[in-house]
Amino acid sequence: xxxxxxxxxxxxxxxxxxxxxxxxxxxxxxxxxxxxxxxxxxxxxxxxxxxxxxxxxxxxxxxxxxxxxxxxxxxxxxxxxxxxxxxxxxxxxxxxxxxxxxxxxxxxxxxxxxxxxxxxxxxxxxxxxxxxxxxxxxxxxxx
Amino acid sequence: xxxxxxxxxxxxxxxxxxxxxxxxxxxxxxxxxxxxxxxxxxxxxxxxxxxxxxxxxxxxxxxxxxxxxxxxxxxxxxxxxxxxxxxxxxxxxxxxxxxxxxxxxxxxxxxxxxxxxxxxxxxxxxxxxxxxxxxxxxxxxxxxxxxxxxxxxxxxxxxxxxxxxxxxxxxxxxxxxxxxxxxxxxxxxxxxxxxxxxxxxxxxxxxxxxxxxxxxxxxxxxxxxxxxxxxxxxxxxxxxxxxxxxxxxxxxxxxxxxxxxxxxxxxxxxxxxxxxxxxxxxxxxxxxxxxxxxxxxxxxxxxxxxxxxxxxxxxxxxxxxxxxxxxxxxxxxxxxxxxxxxxxxxxxxxxxxxxxx
Amino acid sequence: xxxxxxxxxxxxxxxxxxxxxxxxxxxxxxxxxxxxxxxxxxxxxxxxxxxxxxxxxxxxxxxxxxxxxxxxxxxxxxxxxxxxxxxxxxxxxxxxxxxxxxxxxxxxxxxxxxxxxxxxxxxxxxxxxxxxxxxxxxxxxxxxxxxxxxxxxxxxxxxxxxxxxxxxxxxxxxxxxxxxxxxxxxxxxxxxxxxxxxxxxxxxxxxxxxxxxxxxxxxxxxxxxxxxxxxxxxxxxxxxxxxxxxxxxxxxxxxxxxxxxxxxxxxxxxxxxxxxxxxxxxxxxxxxxxxxxxxxxxxxxxxxxxxxxxxxxxxxxxxxxxxxxxxxxxxxxxxxxxxxxxxxxxxxxxxxxxxxxxxxxxxxxxxxxxxxxxxxxxxxxxxxxxxxxxxxxxxxxxxxxxxxxxxxxxxxxxxx
Numbered sequence: 057x058x059x060x061x062x063x064x065x066x067x068x069x070x071x072x073x074x075x076x077x078x079x080x081x082x083x084x085x086x087x088x089x090x091x092x093x094x095x096x097x098x099x100x101x102x103x104x105x106x107x108x109x110x111x112x113x114x115x116x117x118x119x120x121x122x123x124x125x126x127x128x129x130x131x132x133x134x135x136x137x138x139x140x141x142x143x144x145x146x147x148x149x150x151x152x153x154x155x156x157x158x159x160x161x162x163x164x165x166x167x168x169x170x171x172x173x174x175x176x177x178x179x180x181x182x183x184x185x186x187x188x189x190x191x192x193x194x195x196x197x198x199x
Numbered sequence: 200x201x202x203x204x205x206x207x208x209x210x211x212x213x214x215x216x217x218x219x220x221x222x223x224x225x226x227x228x229x230x231x232x233x234x235x236x237x238x239x240x241x242x243x244x245x246x247x248x249x250x251x252x253x254x255x256x257x258x259x260x261x262x263x264x265x266x267x268x269x270x271x272x273x274x275x276x277x278x279x280x281x282x283x284x285x286x287x288x289x290x291x292x293x294x295x296x297x298x299x300x301x302x303x304x305x306x307x308x309x310x311x312x313x314x315x316x317x318x319x320x321x322x323x324x325x326x327x328x329x330x331x332x333x334x335x336x337x338x339x340x341x342x343x344x345x346x347x348x349x350x351x352x353x354x355x356x357x358x359x360x361x362x363x364x365x366x367x368x369x370x371x372x373x374x375x376x377x378x379x380x381x382x383x384x385x386x387x388x389x390x391x392x393x394x395x396x397x398x399x400x401x402x403x404x405x406x407x408x409x410x411x412x413x414x415x416x417x418x419x420x421x422x423x424x425x426x427x428x429x430x431x432x433x434x435x436x437x438x439x440x441x442x443x444x445x446x447x448x449x450x451x452x453x454x455x456x457x458x459x460x461x462x463x464x465x466x467x468x469x470x471x472x473x474x475x476x477x478x479x480x481x482x483x484x485x486x487x488x489x490x491x492x493x494x495x496x497x498x499x500x501x502x503x504x505x506x507x508x509x510x511x512x513x514x515x516x517x518x519x520x521x522x523x524x525x526x527x528x529x530x531x532x533x534x535x536x537x538x539x540x541x542x543x544x545x546x547x548x549x550x551x552x553x554x555x556x
Numbered sequence: 557x558x559x560x561x562x563x564x565x566x567x568x569x570x571x572x573x574x575x576x577x578x579x580x581x582x583x584x585x586x587x588x589x590x591x592x593x594x595x596x597x598x599x600x601x602x603x604x605x606x607x608x609x610x611x612x613x614x615x616x617x618x619x620x621x622x623x624x625x626x627x628x629x630x631x632x633x634x635x636x637x638x639x640x641x642x643x644x645x646x647x648x649x650x651x652x653x654x655x656x657x658x659x660x661x662x663x664x665x666x667x668x669x670x671x672x673x674x675x676x677x678x679x680x681x682x683x684x685x686x687x688x689x690x691x692x693x694x695x696x697x698x699x700x701x702x703x704x705x706x707x708x709x710x711x712x713x714x715x716x717x718x719x720x721x722x723x724x725x726x727x728x729x730x731x732x733x734x735x736x737x738x739x740x741x742x743x744x745x746x747x748x749x750x751x752x753x754x755x756x757x758x759x760x761x762x763x764x765x766x767x768x769x770x771x772x773x774x775x776x777x778x779x780x781x782x783x784x785x786x787x788x789x790x791x792x793x794x795x796x797x798x799x800x801x802x803x804x805x806x807x808x809x810x811x812x813x814x815x816x817x818x819x820x821x822x823x824x825x826x827x828x829x830x831x832x833x834x835x836x837x838x839x840x841x842x843x844x845x846x847x848x849x850x851x852x853x854x855x856x857x858x859x860x861x862x863x864x865x866x867x868x869x870x871x872x873x874x875x876x877x878x879x880x881x882x883x884x885x886x887x888x889x890x891x892x893x894x895x896x897x898x899x900x901x902x903x904x905x906x907x908x909x910x911x912x913x914x915x916x917x918x919x920x921x922x923x924x925x926x927x928x929x930x931x932x933x934x935x936x937x938x939x940x941x942x943x944x945x946x947x948x949x950x951x952x953x954x955x956x957x958x959x960x961x962x963x964x965x966x967x968x969x970x971x972x
Contacts (some may be wrong), residue, residue, distance in 0.1 A: 060966070063959065063962060066955075066959060067956075067959040067960075067962075067963060070952060070955045070956040070959055071956060071959075073952050073956075074442070074445075074949075074952050074953055074956050077948075077949045077952060077953075078445075081277070081278035081281050081282070082249075082253065082278075082282075084277035084278050085253055085276060085277055085278045085279060085281075085282055086253075086256070087277065088276075089275045089276050089277065090275075091275055097263075097264075097267070114894075116886075116887070116890040119886050119889065119890065120893075121890075121893065121894075141762065144897070144900070145893075145894075145897050158792070158793050158901075158904070159900070160762065160790050160791065160792075161789075161790055161791070161792035161793075173762065173790070174760070174762030174790070176762075270884065273882070273884065274883070274884030274886075275884075280882065280942075284882075431967060432964065432967065432968065435960055435963060435964045435967075436964060438960060439957050439960050439961065439964075442953050442956060442957050442960070443953075443957065445953060446949070446950050446953040446954070449946055449949050449950065449953075450946060450950065453942050453943060453945070453946035454943070454946070456881070456882030457882075458882065459882075
């Protein structure tokens, strides 16, 4: 008798456990993750006070580097940081106010246009806007 | 607790339901093992519905976002990888179970009078599951899915007469685009579930109404087979199978997660080795092996018509076979069944062993 | 009367020829009309002249040769009418320069004319040789063509970037240069070089052709200091760092060839990491012995560098494992990409030949590689957690199945 009762009890316990093993992932799944959306179209590139005017930052965007530049007036601009010549990561030269690729001395202006050196095409431009304290970079809307 | 039950009993007619359930029993004989496969298919379908609804919370059905949303689901959502992989694996297991169910009921001749409509509705359900599989396969919007869908819809387009219309209906245009994705999503989460609910309801009702069929060899035996109560005996056994399936799904999902693939790009040449999902494999292999022209007609066309014709015959076997399931006609159709099983199995395997291109 | 006869002659000539009279700047071009009918050597200039940029801009034959293009007779070639005939080879450059070095004149055709070609040419070896009486050297027409000159931006022009190496090698080959002491293997070396392949095979117009390093009109082999300036024009960082380094100065003193000392000049190949150090393929060994300060520095830096590359490769393969297991490696790959960028920086910093700077660059890259590796390890740990979860759930399921079977048996066994 005792064994039967024990096994009955064990049966219900293990049934409940299996139920818990099924329900636990489902409940965790239903809770939304930290980042509500995939970071391939939009990403938080920097915090509001992170960049001084004239400074720049390379940030990851959809698996590739992007460049965020803070203008002297405090506004931002952002581009793909992949040089259109041979793919090196570009940087910003605040003295000349030009984007520069160290690999073969390619230059882009602050509109992303390739103005000097090997790069054959301009840099892809991204949209930037502020959301609270975050600087949000988003792929430009196509028409 | 007792008064709550009484309250429900008076309003929901629980008594009648309980009576019906207690009445249901299952014949016990050496082929009883095959009785589990209908329930297994139903269980796996239930898994699909639950995991599918969960996936709906995060999936986005546009060409721009589908792949990324699946990626997000696999990497950022808690246990998203588990839900998605279970959904993909269970789809395959379900169709496998459905095919085992179909072939076993065929060989046991469960389609005999008065169960012809049960057989017909079952065949429709099989078609619906394959439609579920075909439409769902595109939704992650990766290269393999994109091109497999292209090949599949191309073959539909080769059907004489209605082919072109069907192709445009499926694709939402002449090419596969984001519009195709939206349409397939509509099929997969709305139209097919609605139709399946109706047909499945009919199928289950008919099974309850007629009870379980007994194979001819047992029927012809000296005594009728003993019977097992459905509740709790058969059901507990069902649950053993379902738990085993659940364990198998967990194992497959954890050790062989479904891959993301590469995002679909229609302008890149098709990757080598595109093939449809395995359950279309035997058809695909048959078409691949046919010569380009047969008796003046295009080989592919002959193949499609041939497969269509064979399907039609398979569908109406209840009306062609002996009513009692014995005699030379019965034996003929049994042999046809065995050949069909071998053909489908061998040709499916050939796709994966790299059969004749 | 003479005029009418001339017209009749013209008409007769054109009907005999079967083609209509070509339009010319001022009432017909008798030069072309007559020369076309002559023997091949005399007719040759007329073949492509219609496309010539000078013809297109309305300068015609008389623009260079003088004379009277409206005169159908031989009197068109009257010196009194300005006719100068064909120039001697040594005069060609001066002839062209008459217009092309005259800014006021050129402005009529181009608001921003380039008028220094002649001044450049005077600095070149070609010009020097011509003034010494050696006429087997290039002058304007050898590179630009003569009676079918196309603008340099036209891909058919012999001085369009992708055509320049072939144009130069028309003379700079072993046959033509027989008897001279200049090397003749430049074209063969260039075509196999990284710049040659980029320009000629991939069509990358940013890659240098002969003129980008040697100058367009002032062709001169660059000397030691010039070489670094020339290379540094495109390879800015390396040039900058090299100019400030101790090695640059040392090479100058010894009369060596700057960048070309290690990288070659016409046969420049994509640099490999084997070039670093004293091992096989290492260029440092050209000057440094293992006991020298430089040699000892490489003994420290080279293992560090290879260690870094191994770190990066390990992080990469670990990320690949995670990928195959279905984990998301985007963050880890991002870090690895940055580590790779820094690795490029290490190779650039080699041109400082300064141990401290090179070491710093190596450290920067190594830190990123380590972070990437940590990401990969975290993903694999996640994977292991999944397997533990799986194991646990399978155990529980198996227990439940066993208990179910027990329950079934119990229900169906005959009651005691």
